[in-house]
Amino acid sequence: MTQSTSRAPGGLGLHVAIIMDGNGRWAAARGRPRPYGHAEGARAVRRTVEGAARLGVHTLTLYAFSGDNWQRPAPEVHGLMRLFRRYLAAETARCVENDIRLTVIGRRDRIPPSLRAAIEAAEAETAAGTRLRLRIAVDYSARDALLRAAAAPAPASREELAARLGAVDHAGGPSPDVDLLIRTGGEQRLSDFLLWECAYAELLFLPTMWPDFGAADLERAIGEFHSRERRFGGLPGTLAG
Numbered sequence: 001m002t003q004s005t006s007r008a009p010g011g012l013g014l015h016v017a018i019i020m021d022g023n024g025r026w027a028a029a030r031g032r033p034r035p036y037g038h039a040e041g042a043r044a045v046r047r048t049v050e051g052a053a054r055l056g057v058h059t060l061t062l063y064a065f066s067g068d069n070w071q072r073p074a075p076e077v078h079g080l081m082r083l084f085r086r087y088l089a090a091e092t093a094r095c096v097e098n099d100i101r102l103t104v105i106g107r108r109d110r111i112p113p114s115l116r117a118a119i120e121a122a123e124a125e126t127a128a129g130t131r132l133r134l135r136i137a138v139d140y141s142a143r144d145a146l147l148r149a150a151a152a153p154a155p156a157s158r159e160e161l162a163a164r165l166g167a168v169d170h171a172g173g174p175s176p177d178v179d180l181l182i183r184t185g186g187e188q189r190l191s192d193f194l195l196w197e198c199a200y201a202e203l204l205f206l207p208t209m210w211p212d213f214g215a216a217d218l219e220r221a222i223g224e225f226h227s228r229e230r231r232f233g234g235l236p237g238t239l240a241g
Contacts, residue, residue: 015059022185022209040211051215059133067141092122101129105169106140142195180225
């Protein structure tokens with residue numbers, strides 16, 4: 001049987017995941033240092049979160065810092081950690097006001113204690129949010145998560161493995177399947193992001209650099225998603241039966 005091309009009108013029910021790529025290149029093209037691009041990227045996060053809430057997206061997962069990003073120069077890494085902490089301080093109240101639940105997925109043993117405390121505070125303050133589930137991936141690696149989830153006895157089902165992935169990554173529940181994966185910046189790869197959850201995701205690669213991304217881009221991407229036929233291994237509707 002062919003599954004529906006969408007769950008509901010607009011973005012309702014969707015899990016959208018975004019690889020926010022292009023901050024450094026955006027800054028370099030303007031003769032500015034990379035931290036300038038990251039700061040502008042944080043503003044793009046605010047626009048995108050506001051747009052997702054308005055469009056009725058259920059879950060929005062943003063790839064902010066991968067497990068491999070620790071290999072970047074120490075000053076850039078330290079600057080990103082400070083930026084994450086400032087973002088949480090500035091946006092937690094806005095999330096509460098707009099009924100948004102914020103969680104951070106990924107490892108927590110390698111991030112600075114001050115950032116870990118800010119994460120825990122933001123999660124506690126926004127725990128009652130129901131309008132949008134905003135997940136930010138920090139020190140995240142899908143392969144690492146899968147290894148940690150599989151360390152226990154073999155899971156009995158896909159649902160059990162999804163629950164374990166949610167547990168090892170502090171997701172606050174089973175790790176949900178991704179419906180639409182967007183990558184900005186022109187590159188066309190997943191970069192170790194939500195590999196299990198993206199098994200049947202629709203993939204959309206955009207040339208737009210992340211600091212230029214906004215609610216209108218998200219709306220167009222969701223429109224593209226709804227124009228596609230999602231088969232999940234089955235036959236097209238016109239051939240089914």
